[in-house]
Amino acid sequence: MSEHILLVEPDYYTQYPPIGLLKLSTYEKNQGNSTELIRGCGIPLKKPNKIFITSLFTWSWRPVWRAVSYYKKKYPSAPVYLGGIYASLMPKHARLSGADFINEGILPEVESLMPDYRLRPDWDGSIIFSSRGCNRNCGFCAVPRIEGRLTAKKSSIKKMVWLEHSRIIFFDNNFLWNENKFDIFEELIELDKSVDFNQGLDARLIDEEIAENLGKLKYESSNAVRLAYDTLGEKKAVENAIQLLSENNIKKRRIFVYALFNYEDTPETFLERVVDILNWGAVCYPMRFEPLKALEKNSHISDNWTKEKIEAVQSARRVIGFGGAFPPYKGLVDKFQNASNFDQAFELRECKEVIR
Ligand code: B12
Structure with a gap:
C-alpha cells in the first residue's frame, strides 16, 4: 500500500x-x-x-x-x-x-537521483554533488568525517540538471580531485548555464589545462571562482592559481579567496594572508573557524586569538569591507599593507569614503 x-x-x-x-x-x-x-x-x-x-x-x-x-x-x-x-x-x-x-551520513541509493524540484518551484538552480568526500584531511573540515575520501565520482552531470534552471551549483567538497572533471567541463560548456563551484576550488590542483577549462565557463555576476588560502604553506599555490586564472579570462577581481582565521593561525599570520590576497589583486573573504561540533555559532575563540581581535576582523568586514569581503581597492590594500601589525591593520579610524 x-x-x-x-x-x-x-x-x-x-x-x-x-x-x-x-x-x-x-x-x-x-x-x-x-x-x-x-x-x-x-x-x-x-x-x-x-x-x-x-x-x-x-x-x-x-x-x-x-x-x-x-x-x-x-x-x-x-x-x-x-x-x-x-x-x-x-x-x-x-x-x-x-x-x-x-541517519548518519549520506544515502548512496538516492545520490544519483534528480532532486524533486517540483517541491520548490520558486528555486532556480540545479544543485549537484558530482563527487562526495575529500582526499585532504583538514582538521577544520567536517567532510571527511561525514563523507570519507573522495567517492561517487560522476563523469556526467547532464541528467542532474533541471531543464528550467538557469544555473548549476556544485556542492562538491573538492571538485578538481575527480579524474572525470574534464568530461564534466565539456558538458558545462555545452549546457551554457552559469556555474557556481559553491565550496571553492582547491588552488593546489589548478594547472594550465584546468584554468583554461574554467575560463570557458559562464559564471554569476559578482564572483567567478572561489579559492581558499587557509595556511601560509599554500602561498605559492594560491598565487599561481590566481595568475593562471587571470591569464584564462577570469579577472582577478572576480576571484574570491577565503582566508580561514581563528583556527591554528595567529592574527599576524592571518594578516599576512590578507595582504597577500589583496596584493595578488583578488578579493579576500575572511572565514571564521567554527568547531566541527559547535552547538552555538560564533562562540569559539582559539588559543591564539582573543574576543577583541576576532571582533576587530568582523567589524572591519562590516565597516570597510563590501559584503563581508575585502576587495583589492587601493585604499584597502594600502591600509593593510602599510600597517605594522594586526591591531593597526584592523583599527577603524578612517571612514569608509577614504578606503574607497
Ligand atoms: C552548501 C554549504 C554551505 C552554504 C549554505 C548551505 C545552506 N543550505 O544554506 C554556504 C556556502 C553559505 C555555507 C556556509 C558555511 N558553511 Co557550509 N556547507 C555546505 C555543504 C557543502 C552542503 C550543506 C547542505 O546544504 N547540505 C544539504 C544536505 C543536508 O543534503 P545532502 O547532503 O544531499 O543530504 C544527504 C544526507 O545528509 C542524508 N539526509 C539529509 N537529510 C536527511 C533526512 C533523513 C530523514 C534521512 C534518512 C537522510 C537525510 O541523505 C542525503 C542524500 O545522501 C556542507 C558540506 C557537505 N559536503 O555537506 C558544508 C558545511 C555544512 N558547512 C560548514 C561550515 C563550517 C560553514 C561555515 C560556518 C563556514 C564559515 N566559517 O563561514 C558557513 C556558515 C554559514 C551559516 N549560515 O551559518 C560545515 C558545517 C559544520 C557544522 N558544525 O555544522 C560543513 C559540513 C562543511 C565543512 N567543511 O565542515 N555552507
Whole structure:
C-alpha cells in the first residue's frame, strides 16, 4: 500500500532548498509513495505515514528539536527519521531530540537521483554533488568525517540538471580531485548555464589545462571562482592559481579567496594572508573557524586569538569591507599593507569614503 511521506525542513536560516529531502522525495515517488514538503512546524495536507526531518549546521539544532517534538506530538503513530549534517556529526545529541531513527551520513541509493524540484518551484538552480568526500584531511573540515575520501565520482552531470534552471551549483567538497572533471567541463560548456563551484576550488590542483577549462565557463555576476588560502604553506599555490586564472579570462577581481582565521593561525599570520590576497589583486573573504561540533555559532575563540581581535576582523568586514569581503581597492590594500601589525591593520579610524 502506498504511503504518504512528510518531508520537513526545520525553520533555520538557509540559502538553499533542502537538497537531501528533495532527493528522498524522488526516491519515495519511485517506490509509488507520495510526498509533501513543509518548512518548520505546519499543517500537512495529508496525514503522513512517515516523517523525514533534515538538519544542517550543528548550531542550528534547536529548530530541529522543535520540529521533532511538534510532529511526534501531532502524529504519534508515524515514525520520525532524522538525517542531514547535524544528525551525522552529532548523532548522540540528535537522538535526544526524540526522533525514532537517526541517519548518519549520506544515502548512496538516492545520490544519483534528480532532486524533486517540483517541491520548490520558486528555486532556480540545479544543485549537484558530482563527487562526495575529500582526499585532504583538514582538521577544520567536517567532510571527511561525514563523507570519507573522495567517492561517487560522476563523469556526467547532464541528467542532474533541471531543464528550467538557469544555473548549476556544485556542492562538491573538492571538485578538481575527480579524474572525470574534464568530461564534466565539456558538458558545462555545452549546457551554457552559469556555474557556481559553491565550496571553492582547491588552488593546489589548478594547472594550465584546468584554468583554461574554467575560463570557458559562464559564471554569476559578482564572483567567478572561489579559492581558499587557509595556511601560509599554500602561498605559492594560491598565487599561481590566481595568475593562471587571470591569464584564462577570469579577472582577478572576480576571484574570491577565503582566508580561514581563528583556527591554528595567529592574527599576524592571518594578516599576512590578507595582504597577500589583496596584493595578488583578488578579493579576500575572511572565514571564521567554527568547531566541527559547535552547538552555538560564533562562540569559539582559539588559543591564539582573543574576543577583541576576532571582533576587530568582523567589524572591519562590516565597516570597510563590501559584503563581508575585502576587495583589492587601493585604499584597502594600502591600509593593510602599510600597517605594522594586526591591531593597526584592523583599527577603524578612517571612514569608509577614504578606503574607497
Ligand atoms: C552548501 C554549504 C554551505 C552554504 C549554505 C548551505 C545552506 N543550505 O544554506 C554556504 C556556502 C553559505 C555555507 C556556509 C558555511 N558553511 Co557550509 N556547507 C555546505 C555543504 C557543502 C552542503 C550543506 C547542505 O546544504 N547540505 C544539504 C544536505 C543536508 O543534503 P545532502 O547532503 O544531499 O543530504 C544527504 C544526507 O545528509 C542524508 N539526509 C539529509 N537529510 C536527511 C533526512 C533523513 C530523514 C534521512 C534518512 C537522510 C537525510 O541523505 C542525503 C542524500 O545522501 C556542507 C558540506 C557537505 N559536503 O555537506 C558544508 C558545511 C555544512 N558547512 C560548514 C561550515 C563550517 C560553514 C561555515 C560556518 C563556514 C564559515 N566559517 O563561514 C558557513 C556558515 C554559514 C551559516 N549560515 O551559518 C560545515 C558545517 C559544520 C557544522 N558544525 O555544522 C560543513 C559540513 C562543511 C565543512 N567543511 O565542515 N555552507
